[in-house]
Amino acid sequence: MLTVQNTLYVMTPNAYAHLENSSVRIDVDHEQKLCVPMHHVGGLVCFGNVMVSPALMHRLADEGKSLVLLTDAGRFKARLEGPLSGNILLRQAHYRMAADPAFSLEFARAIVAGKLKNSRTTIQRGARDASNPEDVAALRRIAEDLAASLRAAAGASSLDVLRGIEGEGAKNYFAGLNLIVTPQHRPAFSLNGRTRQPPLDRFNALLSFLYAMLLNDCRSACEAAGLDPQLSFLHAVRPGRPALALDLQEEFRSVVSDRLALTLINREQVTPADFDEHEGGAVMLNDKGRRAVVAAWQERKHEELVHPLTETRMAVGVIPLIQARFMARTIRGEIEGYLPYVAR
Secondary structure, eight states, rough: EEEEEEEEEEEEEEEEEEEEEEEEEEEEEEEEOOOOOOGEEEEEEESSSOEEHHHHHHHHHHHTOEEEEEEETOEEEEEEOOOSSOOHEEEEEEHHHTTTTHHHHHHHHHHHHHHHHHHHHHHHHHHHHHSSHHHHHHHHHHHHHHHHHHHHHHTOOOOHHHHHHHHHHHHHHHHHHHHHSGGTTTTTTTTOSSSSOOSSSSSHHHHHHHHHHHHHHHHHHHHHOOOOTTTTSSSOOOOTOOHHHHHHHHTIIIIIHHHHHHHHTTTTTTTTGGEETTTTTTEOOOHHHHHHHHHHHHHHOOOEEEEETOOOOGGGHHHHHHHHHHHHHHHSSSSSSOOOOOOO
């Protein structure tokens, strides 16, 4: 049985995280702000200028729990982990199958299919909930375009062709997200195309922050399954890039991160006051905004649903771990073809 342990996010500038007996203690200006038993902590994520004691680093490594350092905006900087885990035979199979063009293409097709299906489901839900007939018609057209992209992906003859189809589908999908935002919130949360490093509007800033946390969870899932998080099938391999985690992330973007972003905007759980604009046009969540998003993210990970393949109820935060295991079983040849998570 898998359970979701809470990831401890530390965002207060100059906070000090250290070990006190068997608990993680957070101090700010030498005053205790939080103390959490270690067995309740699944990992530690620090935003910006946060100090961590060597004793806590050692304890996290000993217990196989990660320490992740991110910038204030949520961009990955570093990760501390204990000894490498996983079956060496699985990793050997992973390297071997990643070098097989036919296997890699088939695996990548499954990843893209999962992403496009889930993106289409999000757009279709938006069409059902929309009240403006023009928005409904536009969303239905985008859903049809995504269906066409899905058919094209099934017949893609190479990774480059597949990536082009995926990119075109993503472009149409992001155009549709604008129409799912309620009309009264669109002026403040208009999505002007997908922009990153830096995000140039509030919606992009919110998505980038959520994607950073999702990627961290997907990387942990790959490592927990014994896979190499840098060796992918869809994304190009680059030094230091968690390409397999990016592969795994694709099927969850729309149904986990994007839906949460839309909920936060439409329910006014985040507002324009939760963002700051920086020199050069970059837009970032401020401290108040980050706290609201992290709290909602943790709640979302503990929500339960029925996994369509296992037909069992589980927390949302467990699903990447299940899918990483499906990846491992596909690589070992135990199942024929990777089965991505597809939301109902």
